[in-house]
Amino acid sequence: MKAEIITGFKLNDQELEEIIKKFKFLKEFEVVNTVDPKIYGGIIIKYQGKVIDLSLSSRLKNFKKTMYEIN
C-alpha cells in the first residue's frame, strides 16, 4: 500500500521520518514524497483515498471561502 506526502520542496530522509513518526499509521504504507510548489508550504498526505491537507494553499482556500461567507 502506498501513501503520498506532497510538499513544496523535496524532503530529505530525516524530514520524511519525522513526518512518519508524527503520523504513525504511515509506517504501514510505502511512503513517497511528491513535490508541488503550488501548495506553497505545509504538507498533504494522501492514503487509501483519504487526504490530510495541512498545506498553506488549503488554508488560503479556506480563508477565501470564509471571506465570501462573511456578510
Add this chain to the structure above:
Amino acid sequence: MESLGIDIKLLIAQAINFGLFFFIFKKYIAKPFSNFLADEVKKEQEKEKVLNELKKKDEEMIASQNKLKVSLKKELETAIKKSKDDAGLYKATLIVEAKSEAEEIISKGKKQIEVEKKASEKELKSKVIELSTIIVEKAFNKYLSKDTQKDINKNILKNFESNLN
C-alpha cells in the same frame, strides 16, 4: 175735412203708401240690417272672446315659459354644482393616485438602488477577495523560501501534534 184742406183720398193714399213703405222697409231693409248688426255684434263678441282666450293662453304660455326657465336654471345650477363637486372629487382622486404612483416609483427606485448597491458591494467584495488572494499567492511565491517552508512544516506538525494531544 175738405174745409180744413185735407184730401181724404190723398190722406188714405199717403197712409197706404206709408204702410207699404213701412212694410217694405221693415221686411227688406230694417230686418236684414238689424240681422247684419246683430251678426256683427256677435262676431265682435266672438273675436273678443277669441282674443281673450289667446291673451289668456299667451299669458299661460309666458308663465309656463318662465316656470320652465326657472326650472332649467335650477337644473343648470344643480348640474354645475354637481360638475364642480365631481371635478373636485376627480381632482382629489387624481392627486391621491399621483401620490400613490410617486411613492411606488420612489419605492421601486429605492429597491433598485438597494439591489444595485448590494450587487456593487458583492462585486467589490469579490474583487477585493480575489485581489487579496492573488497578492498573498504572489507573496508566498516570492518570500516562501525552502527554509521558510521547512519552518512552516515544523510549526504545522507541532500544532497538529498538540491538537492530537
